[in-house]
Amino acid sequence: MKQGKISDYVNPIPIKITDDKAIFKVEKLVPTPYIERVLPLEYAPLYEQLAQLDTAIPKIVCLEKSDRLTVVEEYxxxxxxxxxxxxxxxxxxxxxxxxxxxxxxxxxxxxxxxxxxxxxxxxxxxxxxxxxxxxxxxxxxxxxxxxxxxxxxxxxxxxxxxxxxxxxxxxxxxxxxxxxxxxxxxxxxxxxxxxxxxxxxxxxxxxxxxxxxxxxxxxxxxxxxxxxxxxxxxSWRLPGFRSHQPARMLMATCGYLLMLFSSFNMEAKGNSAVDRFLLRLSFFMILFMIVLFACNYRNIKDTCLFHSSKSKFVRFCGIIISYLLVATVLTTALAALSVAISSFGL
CATH class of the missing domain: 1.10.510.10 (Transferase(Phosphotransferase) domain 1)
Incomplete structure (x- = not known):
C-alpha cells in the first residue's frame, strides 16, 4: 500500500477533541503545475517586461538569472x-x-x-x-x-x-x-x-x-x-452593396430589379387583386431569401440548424432545411393575411 506524508495534508479543522484523541477535517495539498522555460540570458529584458503586464498571457511566477534565464509561468x-x-x-x-x-x-x-x-x-x-x-x-x-x-x-x-x-x-x-x-x-x-x-x-x-x-x-x-x-x-447593407464596388453594386441592382419584374409580372390566380399581389410578393420573398442565404446576409448561416457541425454536408443540409422552414412560415403568414383581408371583404 502506497504511503503518503502527513505534510501532504493541511488546513486542519477540529471535528471532535477528547482527552485521549482528536479528529480533524483536513485537505490534501495538491501540487499546482507550472511551466518552466530555460532560455538564453538575452531574453531577460523581454520576460521582465512580460512579468509586469496585466493582459491575457500566462502569468510569470518567477525569474531567475545565472548563466541562463529560468522562467516559471502558470500552466x-x-x-x-x-x-x-x-x-x-x-x-x-x-x-x-x-x-x-x-x-x-x-x-x-x-x-x-x-x-x-x-x-x-x-x-x-x-x-x-x-x-x-x-x-x-x-x-x-x-x-x-x-x-x-x-x-x-x-x-x-x-x-x-x-x-x-x-x-x-x-x-x-x-x-x-x-x-x-x-x-x-x-x-x-x-x-x-x-x-x-x-x-x-x-x-x-x-x-x-x-x-x-x-x-x-x-x-x-x-x-x-x-x-x-x-x-x-x-453588414445591414444588402448583398452586392457591401463591397462599395460600382460594378458589383450595378449588377446587384439589376438582379434585384429583375427579381421584382419577374415576380410582379407573373401570372397569378386569385379571387381579388389583393390575393394576386400577396401571391406575387410571396414569390419575390422566396427568391430574395435565396440571395440572403446564399450570400450569408448578417451571418444568417450561423443561426441555421446544425451550424456547429464539423461536417460540411451536415451544415449544408441544415441551411437547406432552415431555408425551407423560413419559406414555409413566410408563405403561410402571407396566406393567412390574404384570408384575413378577404374576411373583411377587402
Missing part, C-alpha cells in the same frame, strides 16, 4: 485553439470576438517601451476554451530596435510569418497583424489565404492584414478592431 489548462477547432465549428460572431480578444492582447504588447512583437501567432500558441483567449509562447518574441533595419534572427512559422520576418526588414506591429489576418482566414476556411482566400465580407480585412507591404497593412490593433466593428455596421 494553462484550456485547450489550444487548434485542439478546440477539432471539435468545434466557430460562428462568424465567435471568430470576430476571438480576433478582437487577440488584438486586445497585441495592443498591450505593442504599447510597451520598447515594443514587444510576438512574431509567432498561430493556433498552436493560443489557448481558447470557447470564451476566453490566452496568447502564449513568447520564445521568438522580440523588442523592436529603432536603429535596426532587419531582424537579427530569421524566425517564424511558415504561412503565418510576415515576409519581413525572413530577413527583408525589421518586424513590427504589422508583422503580428499579418499573422492575425492569416489566422482569421484559417478560422473561416481551414486553409491559409494563399491556398483558399475567404470569399465572405471579411475578405477585404484579411487581404489588407496580409498585404505583402507592411505599410499597407493595419498599423495598430485599434485600426484592425475598427475595421471589424465597421464590418458589423455595414
Amino acid at each position: 494553462i489548462t484550456s485547450p489550444r485553439l487548434d485542439q478546440y477547432l477539432e471539435n468545434h465549428q466557430l460562428t462568424s460572431t465567435e471568430i470576430h470576438d476571438l480576433i478582437c480578444q487577440l488584438l486586445d492582447v497585441l495592443e498591450v504588447l505593442h504599447k510597451q517601451t520598447p515594443l514587444i512583437i510576438h512574431r509567432d501567432i498561430k493556433p498552436e500558441n493560443i489557448f481558447y476554451d470557447g470564451q476566453k483567449l490566452i496568447l502564449a509562447d513568447f520564445d521568438i518574441a522580440r523588442n523592436t530596435q529603432e536603429e535596426a533595419d532587419r531582424d537579427t534572427h530569421i524566425l517564424g512559422s511558415l504561412g503565418y510569418a510576415a515576409p519581413e520576418q525572413f530577413g527583408f526588414s525589421q518586424s513590427g506591429p504589422a508583422s503580428d497583424f499579418y499573422a492575425v489576418g492569416v489566422l482569421m482566414n484559417v478560422l473561416y476556411t481551414g486553409s491559409l489565404p494563399s491556398v483558399n482566400l475567404y470569399q465572405g465580407p471579411e475578405r477585404a480585412i484579411i487581404e489588407k492584414a496580409t498585404h505583402i507591404n507592411s505599410q499597407k497593412r493595419y498599423q495598430s490593433a485599434q485600426e484592425f478592431k475598427d475595421a471589424i466593428t465597421d464590418l458589423g455596421r455595414s
Whole structure:
C-alpha cells in the first residue's frame, strides 16, 4: 500500500477533541503545475517586461538569472485553439470576438517601451476554451530596435510569418497583424489565404492584414478592431452593396430589379387583386431569401440548424432545411393575411 506524508495534508479543522484523541477535517495539498522555460540570458529584458503586464498571457511566477534565464509561468489548462477547432465549428460572431480578444492582447504588447512583437501567432500558441483567449509562447518574441533595419534572427512559422520576418526588414506591429489576418482566414476556411482566400465580407480585412507591404497593412490593433466593428455596421447593407464596388453594386441592382419584374409580372390566380399581389410578393420573398442565404446576409448561416457541425454536408443540409422552414412560415403568414383581408371583404 502506497504511503503518503502527513505534510501532504493541511488546513486542519477540529471535528471532535477528547482527552485521549482528536479528529480533524483536513485537505490534501495538491501540487499546482507550472511551466518552466530555460532560455538564453538575452531574453531577460523581454520576460521582465512580460512579468509586469496585466493582459491575457500566462502569468510569470518567477525569474531567475545565472548563466541562463529560468522562467516559471502558470500552466494553462484550456485547450489550444487548434485542439478546440477539432471539435468545434466557430460562428462568424465567435471568430470576430476571438480576433478582437487577440488584438486586445497585441495592443498591450505593442504599447510597451520598447515594443514587444510576438512574431509567432498561430493556433498552436493560443489557448481558447470557447470564451476566453490566452496568447502564449513568447520564445521568438522580440523588442523592436529603432536603429535596426532587419531582424537579427530569421524566425517564424511558415504561412503565418510576415515576409519581413525572413530577413527583408525589421518586424513590427504589422508583422503580428499579418499573422492575425492569416489566422482569421484559417478560422473561416481551414486553409491559409494563399491556398483558399475567404470569399465572405471579411475578405477585404484579411487581404489588407496580409498585404505583402507592411505599410499597407493595419498599423495598430485599434485600426484592425475598427475595421471589424465597421464590418458589423455595414453588414445591414444588402448583398452586392457591401463591397462599395460600382460594378458589383450595378449588377446587384439589376438582379434585384429583375427579381421584382419577374415576380410582379407573373401570372397569378386569385379571387381579388389583393390575393394576386400577396401571391406575387410571396414569390419575390422566396427568391430574395435565396440571395440572403446564399450570400450569408448578417451571418444568417450561423443561426441555421446544425451550424456547429464539423461536417460540411451536415451544415449544408441544415441551411437547406432552415431555408425551407423560413419559406414555409413566410408563405403561410402571407396566406393567412390574404384570408384575413378577404374576411373583411377587402
